[in-house]
Amino acid sequence: MKLPMDTYRILIVEDHREVSHLLRTSLETLEHPLEVVEIPSGEEAILEASRHRVDLLVADYRLPGISGIELMHKVRQYHPQARVILITGLADPKVRKQVAEAGADSFFLKPVPIADFLDAVERHLGLVKTLLPPEPVDREPVLQEEEARTIADLIIALRQELGAQAVVLLDDKGQVVAQAGALPDKAIETSLFDLLMIVASAGQKVGRLIGQKAPDSWHVFVGKGYDLIFAPLGSNHALLIAGEKLADTSTILDTVAVFSAARPGIEQALGAIVLPAPPPASAEVEVEKEKPAEKAEEAGEEDLEPLFKAQKKIKAEDADSFWEQVAEKHGSAPTKPDVLTYEQARQLGLTPDAKP
Known part of the structure; x- marks a missing residue:
């Protein structure tokens, strides 16, 4: 077929x-x-x-x-x-x-x-990622495609200007949002991205200690065959550049300058993608959720009144029958059907001070 x-x-x-x-x-x-x-x-x-x-x-x-x-x-x-x-x-x-x-x-x-x-x-x-949060349903699909192309174009342009082997845009979970080129060692991608997220988190903590208002750090790794330059983009993304001699003393300043020039444009493109906000918590909703439980408690106490007025010695089968009726009426059985409160026991004449 x-x-x-x-x-x-x-x-x-x-x-x-x-x-x-x-x-x-x-x-x-x-x-x-x-x-x-x-x-x-x-x-x-x-x-x-x-x-x-x-x-x-x-x-x-x-x-x-x-x-x-x-x-x-x-x-x-x-x-x-x-x-x-x-x-x-x-x-x-x-x-x-x-x-x-x-x-x-x-x-x-x-x-x-x-x-x-x-x-x-x-x-x-080469498929569109589905692990990212869904876009708002009221947005124009054409706008989404244009935004995606804008980020992709910026990533590709940055790679070309630096002559890098790969430029990878990551989210805060280490998932690839956009990528131009391929990393020299594909077999270590998953482990590498996970470790870089730990580096990013540590960098943000250090930044807060020294009074940074927004993440602003650079991480340079000099390897045998290629170098890595890693930097955060805002608080939810990071950019990784891989290539030969990116961190050489003769090129590192130029690399940082090109990277810094491209950074605001990528951050702006990312900021244009507005993710749906969760609905705000409402105190009224919480109160409404508590009301059914309160009603159930009150109803349970009313159903106990006939039992209090009954004979002092209650047979086991009569108690079982009573709890079954309560469960049928309210949809769930009491959590401890075989336990009575002290007040209930007193009314039934089961306490030491009760009169025979």
Whole structure:
């Protein structure tokens, strides 16, 4: 069956059924036209790839008979543009290095963090993110597209001016909002973004200690093959730039100057996207919620009056019958049907000072 051009085909190759089912179920929550196919072995996946289109391969690193990396190369022989996400239960650094060098787009350790996994799927397929809060329903769709393009254009322009390998705009949860280019080491994206959010949080705390009114800090990381420059944008976003020699003594001042010049425009574009505010809490609402409980208490005491006036010795079956009638009338049984207050016991003649 030929799929519509706007439908993406995802192949999940995992020999553990529960893991495969979890990934499929999570993908089905995305609001995109996706066809998800589950296959338990690498050999069957190769046969499937030879017959049908594959836009994204999600495969276990260790499969019976063939590795996830071997499968990735086989699938790309049929579909060179296919994106690949590998998952594994092995935390061996050698495995991470092997996956990174093999050319996988993302790599996750089990248990797979579902939010990060879905974010990677959307980014690799070039889909609009659905993990962000929904936009207000009364806004014009054209305006939303223009705002998204504005942010994307600014990010692309910044990357070109700096000659960077990648520029990534992150929200305060470490999720990618916009991205131009690709990080040199895709296998560490998820861990890197999580750690940078910790850096951002620490930077904001330091800023408050020294009297900053708004987050304003720079974090420079000099690596072997490339450098990272990380800075907050307002209180809810941050910008990451990756590239060669960005932090060299001969270029760092120019890099910061270009970054600083682009910063206000990106912040302004982000500020134009107004998220819906939660409805304000109302004292009246809280009072109304308490009223039914008060009425229930009063009604329960009124129903006890006939019991107080009854004979002093109450049979167990009569008490059970009484509580059943109360539960039927008020919708729920008393929390302690076998316990009476001291006043109730006194009226029933059950206290030491009660007259026979």
